[in-house]
Amino acid sequence: MPRGLGQSMLATAKPSGPKNPWLAYATLYRDPLGYLTRAARKHGDVVHLKIGRKSDFLLNRPDLVRAALLDHEKNLRRCVNRPLRRLLGTGLLTCRSERHKHQRALLQPIFTRERIVALGDVMVGQTTRWAKKWRDGATVDMAEEMTELAMSITAKALFNVDLSSKSAELRDTLATLLQATRFKNLVVTSKQFERLSLPFHRRFARAEEKLDTEIDAMIAERQNGACDAPDLLSTMLRLRRQSRIGLTDEKMRDQILTFFTVGHETTATGLMWTWYLLSENLEVAKKLYSEVDHVLRDRLPSGPDCDRLQYTRMVFAESMRLYPPIWLMTRRAVRDVKISDLVIRNGSYVHLSPFVMHRDPRYFPDPERFDPERWTPEAAATRPKFSYFPFGGGPLQCIGEGFAWTEGILVISTLARKWQMRLVPGHRIELDPHITLRSRYGMPMVLERRK
Numbered sequence: 001m002p003r004g005l006g007q008s009m010l011a012t013a014k015p016s017g018p019k020n021p022w023l024a025y026a027t028l029y030r031d032p033l034g035y036l037t038r039a040a041r042k043h044g045d046v047v048h049l050k051i052g053r054k055s056d057f058l059l060n061r062p063d064l065v066r067a068a069l070l071d072h073e074k075n076l077r078r079c080v081n082r083p084l085r086r087l088l089g090t091g092l093l094t095c096r097s098e099r100h101k102h103q104r105a106l107l108q109p110i111f112t113r114e115r116i117v118a119l120g121d122v123m124v125g126q127t128t129r130w131a132k133k134w135r136d137g138a139t140v141d142m143a144e145e146m147t148e149l150a151m152s153i154t155a156k157a158l159f160n161v162d163l164s165s166k167s168a169e170l171r172d173t174l175a176t177l178l179q180a181t182r183f184k185n186l187v188v189t190s191k192q193f194e195r196l197s198l199p200f201h202r203r204f205a206r207a208e209e210k211l212d213t214e215i216d217a218m219i220a221e222r223q224n225g226a227c228d229a230p231d232l233l234s235t236m237l238r239l240r241r242q243s244r245i246g247l248t249d250e251k252m253r254d255q256i257l258t259f260f261t262v263g264h265e266t267t268a269t270g271l272m273w274t275w276y277l278l279s280e281n282l283e284v285a286k287k288l289y290s291e292v293d294h295v296l297r298d299r300l301p302s303g304p305d306c307d308r309l310q311y312t313r314m315v316f317a318e319s320m321r322l323y324p325p326i327w328l329m330t331r332r333a334v335r336d337v338k339i340s341d342l343v344i345r346n347g348s349y350v351h352l353s354p355f356v357m358h359r360d361p362r363y364f365p366d367p368e369r370f371d372p373e374r375w376t377p378e379a380a381a382t383r384p385k386f387s388y389f390p391f392g393g394g395p396l397q398c399i400g401e402g403f404a405w406t407e408g409i410l411v412i413s414t415l416a417r418k419w420q421m422r423l424v425p426g427h428r429i430e431l432d433p434h435i436t437l438r439s440r441y442g443m444p445m446v447l448e449r450r451k
């Protein structure tokens, strides 16, 4: 893809859409990834679905994605589905846009590069402890393993809390809550349905209560102690003591739950797909092991090694291209918006899908092929910005991006020093779009000790 093509196409953002929108919505509901991909290939850069006054746009071109995320962020508000909004309350992901800027500015200093690099030892320490229980030849579900590992890393790095003994229980509690965010379950969690006492709703309420109790205990325990540690929880308590933010316990709970949930679920998903792709692409795996052995020799990695583990970074980047943990971002227009020659009326929904864009052959030739060489600096420089956007962009861009890259590279290299994983032969892989892109039947893999 020649550089600048995205710009020269600015004048041609003509919407086109399916003839039968009812059928389109039904297919979208049944198979969102398949439908969005086919619709983008068929209708082009702007897919428009309309029934009555409800209008949905899928924007599928880098300059349009950029305009939605950066240039029109005041006119296009982030939409988070109802169960997630209910769960995360007024945390950074779900708070009103007026509060967002203030909260973000307060929390941003926790995520400086130096701080994240310094957290490398926590990430590596949690990973080595985790892998101690692995046995040569054992079969494990990498979806569960990566979730529990990422959970314990997030808890230790951001809140200085050790969750090792509780991680399986917490994983199940969170799984119950996040089940509601599955694309197909959204109806069951709509406002009208919520009034019914369905088993699904009772399970949701019980899980929510359990998590609240854990978090309340965490706040209470730290409240009385020193708040001078650089982690997120101490920083929030310190700011509260200095009266710089009006944080009630409930608001603290929302923030903690936001960082805990978003912080582990996304990275765990990215890591799970990475192990799957390495198991299916042995030449790539060989090259990765060779880099890890060469750079680390007989020692464990640490934060500063991330700059030297270039191929590991490329593998993680390519894995998030094919399986972006956040596969869809949605915005609602709060006034009429014009993006190039496309008019988006107040109340319309705008969808941006990294999954669809990352598999567009205009930017990624032979898109289904797992090829980390796409991420050499020279190759990456030929593509327009926002042809790849696993972390979003603009003022709402992932605040944990640096944390996620460091964690991804360090977990992969720590585990790859000693282990390789093979997908259980014949296991069926099917995508399952929740908030993150899951694997419907898990990811059973056989562990093989390397040395």
Ligand code: HEM
Residues within 6 Å of the ligand: 078, 092, 093, 104, 258, 259, 262, 263, 264, 266, 267, 270, 324, 325, 326, 329, 330, 389, 390, 391, 392, 393, 395, 396, 397, 398, 399, 400, 401, 403, 404
């Ligand atoms: C591979 C891992 C990750 C991916 C792919 C990812 C992706 C994203 C994306 C796409 C958004 C923006 C959503 C939108 O624009 O609507 C986002 C926001 C956010 N992410 Fe991440 N994320 C990852 C890891 C993390 C980590 C490790 C943390 C915490 C340490 C984190 C915390 C957040 C928060 C708090 C927001 C809301 C930011 C705001 O609105 O200011 N994420 N993430």
